[in-house]
Amino acid sequence: MATSTEARVITLAGIHNFRDYGGYAARAGRLRNGVLWRSGQHSDATPEDLDVVHGLGIATVIDLRGDSERRGNPCLRHRDWSGNVLFHPGETASAEGRAVHEEMAAQVRTADDARNAMLRLYETLPFRPVLVGTYRLYMTALAERESPSLLHCLAGKDRTGLAAALVHSLLGVHHDDIVADYLLTNTAGNAEARIEAGARHVREGFGRSMDDAAVRVLMGVEAPFLDRSFATIAERHGSISAYARDVLGVTPDVLAAMERNLVEG
Incomplete structure (x- = not known):
């Protein structure tokens, strides 16, 4: 059984x-706990938040945001943190300063509009050059470093x-577990606060005629x-x-190294 929610x-x-x-x-055992972390951005982190994150021993942060997102919302780090932040320079969204889900919001009014927009978005995510560049850095880091890492974008x-x-x-995780972990975004932590914050940002950028249900689709995830x-x-x-081999550079040797660092028998 996987670690409980x-x-x-x-x-x-x-x-x-x-x-x-x-x-x-x-495939080779069970993924280690405490080495694969993920989150939204840290620009609003409190000192107490930073103390908690620092206590996890995270040595590598992978920032999937674009350059303008980083400039507009610089992430806060613990005063004693001395790790590395990895990212490929450039924009991962087509609209400067926007997260990828926000760029899809311009023509959205209803929940169905939002779902169709998100489906179109997800067709492009695996192939956006700047995002691919950071994904490559992430895979390499997982193969080369045993220490905990943190993966994040805006939300x-x-x-x-x-x-x-x-x-x-x-790494051979069952598809049901992959989807279940992906869907935890909808309930993890204070999800309502995240949705509320995202709704304000989306409506400021794209007007107030968007349905509440549409905002919830844009700010959540669906299988x-x-x-x-x-x-x-x-x-x-x-x-x-x-795809991982040809686009992300995950050769058999890289994958074997990832398994050595991330999987326990």
Whole structure:
């Protein structure tokens, strides 16, 4: 059985969706707990939040946001933190300063509009050059470093969700567990506070005519979104492993190193 939801989620005041995505059964054993962390951005972290995060021993942070997002919302770090932040320079969203789910909001009015927009988004996520560049850095870091890492974007749900799902898939986590972990975004920590904050930002940028239900779709995740990314990868590359090898540089040697660092027998 995987680690319980209560054990893997850490509720923080200013960092949303913070959780451990290890603990699942994998091909070579079980993913280690305490080494694979994911979250939203840390620009509103409180001092107490930073103390908690620092206590986890995270040595590598992978920031999936674009350059303008980092400039507009710089993440806060603990005063004693001396790790590395990895990212590929450039924009991961087509609209400067926006998260990827926000760029899809311009034509959205209803929940159905939002779902269709998110499905279109997830067809593109695995192939956006800047995002791919940071995914490559992440895979390399997982192969080369045994220490805990943290993966994040703005809300920790789309760019981060796909990256975590790819790691799970490559390590042989069952698809049901991959989807279940992805869907934890909808309930992890203070999800309502995250949705409220996101709703304000989306409506400020795209007007107030958007239905509340549409905002909730944009600020959450649904299994068909992730399925669309995986299906598009399969259509273009045949399999997740082939995509990871050809696009992300996850050769058999890199994958074996990832398993040594992340999986316990």
